[in-house]
Amino acid sequence: QVQLQESGPGLVKPSETLSLTCSVSGGSISHFYWNWIRQAPGKGLEWMGYIYYTGSTNYNPSLKSRVTISVDTSKNQFSLRLSSVTAADTAVYYCATLGPSVYWGQGSLVTVS
Amino acid sequence: QSVLTQPPSVSGAPGQRVTISCTGSSSNIGAGYDVHWYQQLPGTAPKLLIYGNSNRPSGVPDRFSGSKSGTSASLAITGIQAEDEADYYCQSYDSNLSGYVFGAGTKVSV
Numbered sequence: 001q002v003q004l005q006e007s008g009p010g011l012v013k014p015s016e017t018l019s020l021t022c023s024v025s026g027g028s029i030s031h032f033y034w035n036w037i038r039q040a041p042g043k044g045l046e047w048m049g050y051i052y053y054t055g056s057t058n059y060n061p062s063l064k065s066r067v068t069i070s071v072d073t074s075k076n077q078f079s080l081r082l083s084s085v086t087a088a089d090t091a092v093y094y095c096a097t098l099g100p101s102v103y104w105g106q107g108s109l110v111t112v113s
Numbered sequence: 114q115s116v117l118t119q120p121p122s123v124s125g126a127p128g129q130r131v132t133i134s135c136t137g138s139s140s141n142i143g144a145g146y147d148v149h150w151y152q153q154l155p156g157t158a159p160k161l162l163i164y165g166n167s168n169r170p171s172g173v174p175d176r177f178s179g180s181k182s183g184t185s186a187s188l189a190i191t192g193i194q195a196e197d198e199a200d201y202y203c204q205s206y207d208s209n210l211s212g213y214v215f216g217a218g219t220k221v222s223v
Contacts, residue, residue: 045215058211098213107158
């Protein structure tokens with residue numbers, strides 16, 4: 001059973017860069033597309049982007065100028081960087097696979113303040 | 114505005130059947146991409162409820178069922194219980210976006 005765990009700072013200052021890592025266990029990162037999704041307080045789920053183990057990426061156009069997703073196959077991890085953050089980027093950030101197999105992490109709350 | 118459209122809320126008395134619609138377009142659901150459904154209780158991560166349009170993961174009660182037709186999908190809860198009060202989201206893939214899309218969520222009240 002694949003398990004995902006997000007890690008990173010819970011507090012980021014405005015204008016700085018948010019960085020999170022997702023550790024994958026129970027399976028190889030050399031399968032699936034690996035995604036980041038976020039959920040602002042009281043709001044719905046927003047897909048941010050994905051990466052394949054080859055390094056191929058695709059991002060939500062609404063965030064494309066600020067988002068970078070990278071992968072480290074040697075560590076079975078992938079990471080998210082979101083630049084120039086504002087209070088509107090305060091959210092719970094999830095890593096996940098979204099199909100055909102679906103696995104989610106428990107989420108990591110990041111507050112921009 | 115979400116690519117997938119869900120009603121903001123639905124409600125039903127205990128034991129009734131409620132359905133949640135998820136309407137997409139020819140670039141996502143209508144293109145044949147799978148629809149997944151999630152249940153989210155307050156303060157918790159989304160839980161996979163239905164995958165691949167109509168399949169239940171192990172442990173999900175059989176009162177939850179999913180279907181898909183054309184550019185829409187539906188989640189049905191047959192014999193709804195108080196513990197089913199939660200937010201429900203549909204999710205698929207969109208070829209125009211070349212990425213994944215979610216509905217805005219439906220709050221279910223019992």
